[in-house]
Amino acid sequence: MDFTALADRSLSPDGVSRPDVLEVLRSSDDDLLPLVEAAYRVRTAHFGKKIKLNHLVNLQSGACSENCAYCSQSGVSRAPISIYPLISSEKVLQEAARAVELKASRLCLVSSGREPSSDDIERVTAMVRLVRERFPSLEICCSLGLMTEIHTARLREAGVNAYNHNVNTSPRYYTHVCSTHTYDDRCQTIRKVKESGMSTCSGVLLGMGETPEDVADMAFELRRLGADSIPVNFLIPIPGTGLEQVNRLTPRRCLRALCAFRFVNPSAELRIAGGRELHLRSLQPLGLLVANSLFIGDYLTTEGENPSDVLDMIADMGLEILGAETSSAAESPVDLSGRVRVR
Numbered sequence: 388m389d390f391t392a393l394a395d396r397s398l399s400p401d402g403v404s405r406p407d408v409l410e411v412l413r414s415s416d417d418d419l420l421p422l423v424e425a426a427y428r429v430r431t432a433h434f435g436k437k438i439k440l441n442h443l444v445n446l447q448s449g450a451c452s453e454n455c456a457y458c459s460q461s462g463v464s465r466a467p468i469s470i471y472p473l474i475s476s477e478k479v480l481q482e483a484a485r486a487v488e489l490k491a492s493r494l495c496l497v498s499s500g501r502e503p504s505s506d507d508i509e510r511v512t513a514m515v516r517l518v519r520e521r522f523p524s525l526e527i528c529c530s531l532g533l534m535t536e537i538h539t540a541r542l543r544e545a546g547v548n549a550y551n552h553n554v555n556t557s558p559r560y561y562t563h564v565c566s567t568h569t570y571d572d573r574c575q576t577i578r579k580v581k582e583s584g585m586s587t588c589s590g591v592l593l594g595m596g597e598t599p600e601d602v603a604d605m606a607f608e609l610r611r612l613g614a615d616s617i618p619v620n621f622l623i624p625i626p627g628t629g630l631e632q633v634n635r636l637t638p639r640r641c642l643r644a645l646c647a648f649r650f651v652n653p654s655a656e657l658r659i660a661g662g663r664e665l666h667l668r669s670l671q672p673l674g675l676l677v678a679n680s681l682f683i684g685d686y687l688t689t690e691g692e693n694p695s696d697v698l699d700m701i702a703d704m705g706l707e708i709l710g711a712e713t714s715s716a717a718e719s720p721v722d723l724s725g726r727v728r729v730r
């Protein structure tokens with residue numbers, strides 16, 4: 388494969404083709420480094436060496452009516468997670484302060500459930516207004532489930548910058564992972580977000596049994612939907628969920644998939660999301676050459692990597708955190724828990 392020509396096509400108005408993407412996904416291990424180098428060229432053309440950090444807050448956990456097979460918060464999951472209703476504004480403000488401390492530029496407010504009630508929307512918009520007042524430089528993204536036009540308008544008025552609703556998998560494979568809502572329900576919400584003027588965040592969850600053709604379909608679907616940011620999650624087979632036995636990813640497969648999403652969506656903020664520690668493992672630094680965005684802190688129901696290790700990895704790769712001062716974590720003797728770090 389001619390990787391220089393591939394990067395050129397990705398950066399051209401025509402973009403890459405479906406056969407290009409399938410070739411990327413099926414490329415050999417010997418081609419992995421030239422592939423990453425080509426993806427890095429595309430990444431730097433749009434984002435330079437910047438990396439954006441995002442901090443997740445689980446506003447409401449568990450007891451969901453839906454049956455998404457990967458999700459520990461589904462009503463049919465037996466995973467032993469904490470179940471709680473919407474948290475208080477004070478707790479959200481603490482998390483916002485934590486996001487700033489972690490050098491995150493975006494706070495992602497996520498709640499379990501098929502869709503929010505009008506009362507939920509009122510409570511979340513009140514939280515958003517408080518965060519905006521106290522931390523004006525922090526972007527806010529909400530992820531609250533299926534949306535109506537009225538609800539997207541309320542969020543937009545309150546100052547929400549972006550809304551997340553993942554496609555998760557391909558249209559063909561969707562019924563294998565969920566039967567309580569449809570793929571089209573998800574796409575409709577993404578279109579409503581787009582129409583509202585909020586930035587559209589929509590991504591995928593890889594490792595559920597999809598084929599390379601499914602991965603290509605997801606990448607092109609997100610381009611068609613105009614996703615401004617694309618979180619790529621890797622399945623964590625949480626005991627008690629429907630996919631607890633599924634573990635099909637390898638670090639190199641994950642890297643190829645990230646490259647595929649980068650080539651198809653060259654100017655989208657590509658985020659390495661949940662499961663990166665488990666599946667990319669020691670190849671995570673190479674992932675940062677392809678993606679330009681990362682979560683820092685914990686995930687919704689699973690623990691994330693120690694934040695000071697994340698900041699070290701970024702500094703070690705010579706990347707710069709979007710919105711942060713020039714001083715690097717690697718040069719700082721204090722870790723984020725406040726303890727002196729012994730090196």
Ligand code: SF4
Pocket residue numbers: 451452453454455458459460461462498499500501532
């Ligand atoms: S709708 Fe969301 S919270 Fe509910 S089961 Fe699906 S992924 Fe989990």
